[in-house]
Amino acid sequence: MRIGICGAGVGGLSTAVGLLSLGHEVVVFERAPDIRTTGAGFNLWPNAGRAIHGLGLRKQYEDISVNLDRYIELDTEGVELFSTDTSGWPETYGAPAVGLFRPELARMLGDAVGLDNIRFDHELTSVENKGESAVCSFTNGESFEGDVIIGADGINSNVRELLIGGVTFRPSELYAYRFRSVIDLSDVDIDPAAQTGFYARDGWLSFIPIGKGKAYWFGSVSGANTFEDFIDFFRSWTKTPIPKTLTNTPPELLVQSPLQDVDGVPYKWTHGRIVLIGDAAHPMMPDMAQGASQTFVDAFAIREAFAKADDVDQALMDFETNRRDVANAVVKISQKGLFLGPNDVDPLAIRYQNEIEPLTE
Ligand SMILES: Cc1cc2nc3c(=O)[nH]c(=O)nc-3n(C[C@H](O)[C@H](O)[C@H](O)COP(=O)(O)OP(=O)(O)OC[C@H]3O[C@@H](n4cnc5c(N)ncnc54)[C@H](O)[C@@H]3O)c2cc1C
Known part of the structure; x- marks a missing residue:
């Protein structure tokens, strides 16, 4: 199969890794001139780790990340309010919570995809279904036709806007x-x-x-x-x-x-042979640090759907059925804010255990 992915962020690159491993022809189109080299740190949770392991990147991930063995919250005087030991999470949840440097994550994913499979300076301006294929075009005048086009172009997704619009922010x-x-x-x-x-x-x-x-x-x-x-x-x-x-x-x-904050999430992700993933599909507040984690879960889920389904349309439907309600639940959970904030929620590590993990089958 020939697959075009719009966006070389966390979602586009990790999805490309999964689909390339199944032997598909995959081309990633990115509007920027290079792999992302800016940004600070990232906090990823066990659900991200399990997906990254499933994509075959366990060793590379371990090489660039630091296991977070404890989760500590203190007050304005430095007095401990809460702490929990998370060193057992790899056994309990299959992967640790980690911290890493965002540009290193981008490099890790770019290396796994291979620069030959990424076209930089390609900003998508249109996308359209053509029966059993879809076509997109770019500001540089080029176009691409594939069996599937994946919109992984982030929180302000142009692909989403062209397909359905309707997501508003406040x-x-x-x-x-x-x-x-x-x-x-x-x-x-x-x-x-x-x-x-x-x-x-x-x-x-x-x-x-x-x-x-x-x-x-x-x-x-x-x-x-x-x-x-x-x-x-x-x-x-x-x-x-x-x-x-x-x-x-x-x-x-x-x-x-x-x-x-989002006022409404996309009512569906799959439109013929065009599908949304990552922030384009489930834009969320960063308070649960789940945006990228959910995006990695998407990438692994779409790989699994393509590996198991008999045909392309079934694979897209299986992916969306598996992921959409869960991701939308995380969007809502992420709107509640943080420990001691006006909404008085539990510390993040507790919320991960009680609210995010149970969403995993
Ligand atoms: C302040 C902040 C802190 C965060 N911290 C965390 C954290 O600690 N842990 C966590 O899990 N998540 C975190 N997130 C969320 C996380 O950054 C996102 O969920 C994640 O990057 C989503 O990946 P994505 O691939 O969908 O989108 P992106 O990573 O945004 O990638 C989209 C890509 O598409 C490209 N693009 C956009 N439009 C076009 C176009 N028209 N044509 C071609 N290319 C295009 C962009 O240049 C970009 O490279 C944070 C978010 C914010 C705002």
Whole structure:
């Protein structure tokens, strides 16, 4: 089969790995000129790990990730509010929770797909079904016809917009922005094998080690729309490593992302021979750190559907039936916010165990 994938992010590349392993001809089209080399850290959960193992990338994944053996939450004075041992998760859930450096994940996936199978500087502008095939075209004037076209073009997906539109976003009710950056682990007094978060009702900041002597921090503050507001909020938290960390963060390494909540998810993912995966299919808030994890689960599920089904249409239907309700449940779970926030939910590790794992068959 000949398959075109729009988007060389987490979803497009991991889906390509799975479909190439089945012997299909796969071409990934990416609007950027290269594999993503920017970004800070990523927190992936056991459900992502199981999918990545299933895609045959276990060794590469272990090489670039740090196992998070503990999950710790503290208050503004550095006093422990909650901690749990997650070192047994590989046995219990089949994979660890990990931290890693996002550009390394992109490189790992790009290497597994092979640069020959990726066309950069290809921005998709149209996509259309043609009975037993689908055709897409790009701003550079080229076009591609395949048995299937996969829209893996992220939260603001053009493929989704062209097919159905209808997904609208509104600013998050809790926090407008998330700030994050990479730091040297030696500059901060935190457990090098733990996710360590500091929480108050109106703001929080968490550290995750990502290997090679580095960690990343990420956090949000209600009402903080600039990095100066963000730093101000934490200025009095002098018994925590946060004020020093923020002062030492070079402005050029700071990433500031607006947080947008979805008003409605796509009512279906498969449209003839065109299918949505990843953030295009289930745009979600980052609070459960499940966006990429769910996207890896999609990639493995679509591989399994193509491996088992008798024909293409059946495979697409099986994939969507297997994944859509679960992913939409995670979208809703991710809208509730974080520990000590206005919605008063449990710490993230507990929510992963109680709310996300049970969604796995
Ligand atoms: C602040 C923040 C923190 C996050 N942290 C985590 C975390 O710790 N753990 C986690 O699991 N998830 C996290 N996420 C979510 C995660 O980043 C996404 O869920 C994940 O990247 C989705 O993968 P994707 O492949 O669907 O989309 P993307 O990774 O966004 O990839 C889409 C790709 O498509 C390309 N593209 C877009 N439009 C076109 C077009 N028209 N033509 C061609 N190419 C196109 C883009 O350039 C991009 O390369 C976070 C998100 C945010 C905003």
